[in-house]
Amino acid sequence: VSGELRIVPLAGIPEIGGGDDLAALLGDAIDRAGGLVAGDVLVVAQKAVSKAEGRVAHVPPAQHVAAILDEAARVRRRRGDFVIADTRHGFVCASAGIDRSNTPDDDVVVLLPLDPDASARQLRDALSQRYGIAPAVIVTDTFGRPWRLGTTDVAIGVAGMLPLLDLRGTPDARGRELQATIVCVADELASAAELVMGKARQVPAVLVRGYAVPEGDGAARDLVMPRERDLFP
Amino acid sequence: VSGELRIVPLAGIPEIGGGDDLAALLGDAIDRAGGLVAGDVLVVAQKAVSKAEGRVAHVPPAQHVAAILDEAARVRRRRGDFVIADTRHGFVCASAGIDRSNTPDDDVVVLLPLDPDASARQLRDALSQRYGIAPAVIVTDTFGRPWRLGTTDVAIGVAGMLPLLDLRGTPDARGRELQATIVCVADELASAAELVMGKARQVPAVLVRGYAVPEGDGAARDLVMPRERDLFP
Numbered sequence: 392v393s394g395e396l397r398i399v400p401l402a403g404i405p406e407i408g409g410g411d412d413l414a415a416l417l418g419d420a421i422d423r424a425g426g427l428v429a430g431d432v433l434v435v436a437q438k439a440v441s442k443a444e445g446r447v448a449h450v451p452p453a454q455h456v457a458a459i460l461d462e463a464a465r466v467r468r469r470r471g472d473f474v475i476a477d478t479r480h481g482f483v484c485a486s487a488g489i490d491r492s493n494t495p496d497d498d499v500v501v502l503l504p505l506d507p508d509a510s511a512r513q514l515r516d517a518l519s520q521r522y523g524i525a526p527a528v529i530v531t532d533t534f535g536r537p538w539r540l541g542t543t544d545v546a547i548g549v550a551g552m553l554p555l556l557d558l559r560g561t562p563d564a565r566g567r568e569l570q571a572t573i574v575c576v577a578d579e580l581a582s583a584a585e586l587v588m589g590k591a592r593q594v595p596a597v598l599v600r601g602y603a604v605p606e607g608d609g610a611a612r613d614l615v616m617p618r619e620r621d622l623f624p
Numbered sequence: 625v626s627g628e629l630r631i632v633p634l635a636g637i638p639e640i641g642g643g644d645d646l647a648a649l650l651g652d653a654i655d656r657a658g659g660l661v662a663g664d665v666l667v668v669a670q671k672a673v674s675k676a677e678g679r680v681a682h683v684p685p686a687q688h689v690a691a692i693l694d695e696a697a698r699v700r701r702r703r704g705d706f707v708i709a710d711t712r713h714g715f716v717c718a719s720a721g722i723d724r725s726n727t728p729d730d731d732v733v734v735l736l737p738l739d740p741d742a743s744a745r746q747l748r749d750a751l752s753q754r755y756g757i758a759p760a761v762i763v764t765d766t767f768g769r770p771w772r773l774g775t776t777d778v779a780i781g782v783a784g785m786l787p788l789l790d791l792r793g794t795p796d797a798r799g800r801e802l803q804a805t806i807v808c809v810a811d812e813l814a815s816a817a818e819l820v821m822g823k824a825r826q827v828p829a830v831l832v833r834g835y836a837v838p839e840g841d842g843a844a845r846d847l848v849m850p851r852e853r854d855l856f857p
Contacts, residue, residue, distance in 0.1 A: 392658065394635065395630055395632045395820070397628055397629070397631075398628060398629040398630075398816070399625045424625050468856075483771040483772075533805070536770075537770060537856040538856070539715075539716075539778070539808065539811070540847050541787070541806045541808025541809075541811065541847065542807050543811050543815070555773060572766070574774055575773065576819060578772070578776050582815035583629075583631070583812065583816035583819060585812055586809060586816060587627065594627075614774065615773070616770070622770065623771070
């Protein structure tokens with residue numbers, strides 16, 4: 392159907408370890424899925440990126456909260472072991488982005504990439520070399536949020552697109568001006584990708600095909616709300 | 625590609641007015657898109673549902689804030705005309721869900737459906753009559769959120785599925801138990817749909833094809849975080 396969007400799983404990617412060439416592994420998976428098409432958006436789970444970059448640490452369970460507090464730029468709320476904190480990048484999430492699931496044993500935690508926007512840019516550059524087409528790239532993580540149960544995936548790294556689609560001033564269907572509406576399409580793409588990546592099926596990446604991204608040189612850091620606009624500090 | 629997900633626009637739906645048979649208009653659009661397939665999820669924008677249900681009000685711009693305060697069950701934050709409030713359903717959003725865009729003139733505002741879960745159930749029942757297949761149905765709205773710029777679409781009405789995918793106890797790829805992970809797939813489906821529905825292209829609904837929803841009789845009301853777990857009151 393015209394205008395439809397497809398979310399294509401990139402399957403068969405082996406468990407990632409430190410120093411692996413993630414771009415090459417993703418490229419091989421893209422080949423198995425039929426190749427890269429101009430306009431494709433590559434969405435990659437943070438954990439694969441972090442592991443390839445060696446962003447893992449040995450932390451015994453008893454030291455887990457200490458590691459979170461050490462990684463946090465600012466603690467917002469704490470209830471026992473449950474900590475909501477700002478990461479170094481300005482994202483607000485549980486455990487300052489530290490994750491224990493999908494690791495080989497309880498002593499290994501996965502940290503966020505030091506600069507996920509740079510990680511996205513590196514993947515974009517490497518795939519551009521391979522295909523002669525530069526896909527937009529989004530690195531995603533799984534965040535909770537206030538007031539609503541359940542997690543959704545969001546963008547923590549972006550390259551080759553603007554993460555926000557600014558519709559202010561766009562004439563809407565009735566010819567009126569839309570009210571201030573800026574859509575975080577990077578987060579919506581992350582959430583769409585999560586539906587296919589799931590949690591347990593060895594699909595750490597997808598291609599989103601058929602979506603015209605907002606063009607520009609954006610970054611996920613652009614999504615952090617400035618402190619003066621933060622009503623829930 | 626095996627395992628891929630498709631988001632199919634339902635185009636050509638006329639501007640909805642009070643008393644319109646939305647299920648019939650959606651069914652006609654589904655027919656134009658090739659028909660309903662077992663497992664399809666129908667995602668419908670709140671504004672189409674509200675207008676069909678006559679949930680519009682004449683409010684002069686000078687009375688807009690008063691209307692928001694009247695519609696709100698509880699005001700969380702207010703800065704001038706910008707109000708973050710709980711709706712009667714327990715959702716937390718700007719303007720208590722009142723919307724002025726896409727209305728024929730400045731004096732008309734669109735309110736949330738009184739019971740969006742019931743709205744979703746009615747659409748599901750009507751389409752089940754028409755097709756002999758009962759799609760899961762999600763009614764979506766566009767919400768901002770703390771700490772991150774831009775809006776994403778979320779589920780405010782759900783029928784024919786559970787909105788949360790509970791992965792607690794699911795063996796993950798390494799055979800370990802995942803940490804407490806409950807994914808709000810209804811919100812992720814809403815966000816995925818928004819990428820296709822856009823804002824200005826007369827596409828108030830989509831079909832999501834290829835996604836196995838969590839089976840059960842859930843509702844979007846189930847997504848409201850209980851007050852005792854709310855760390856950002």
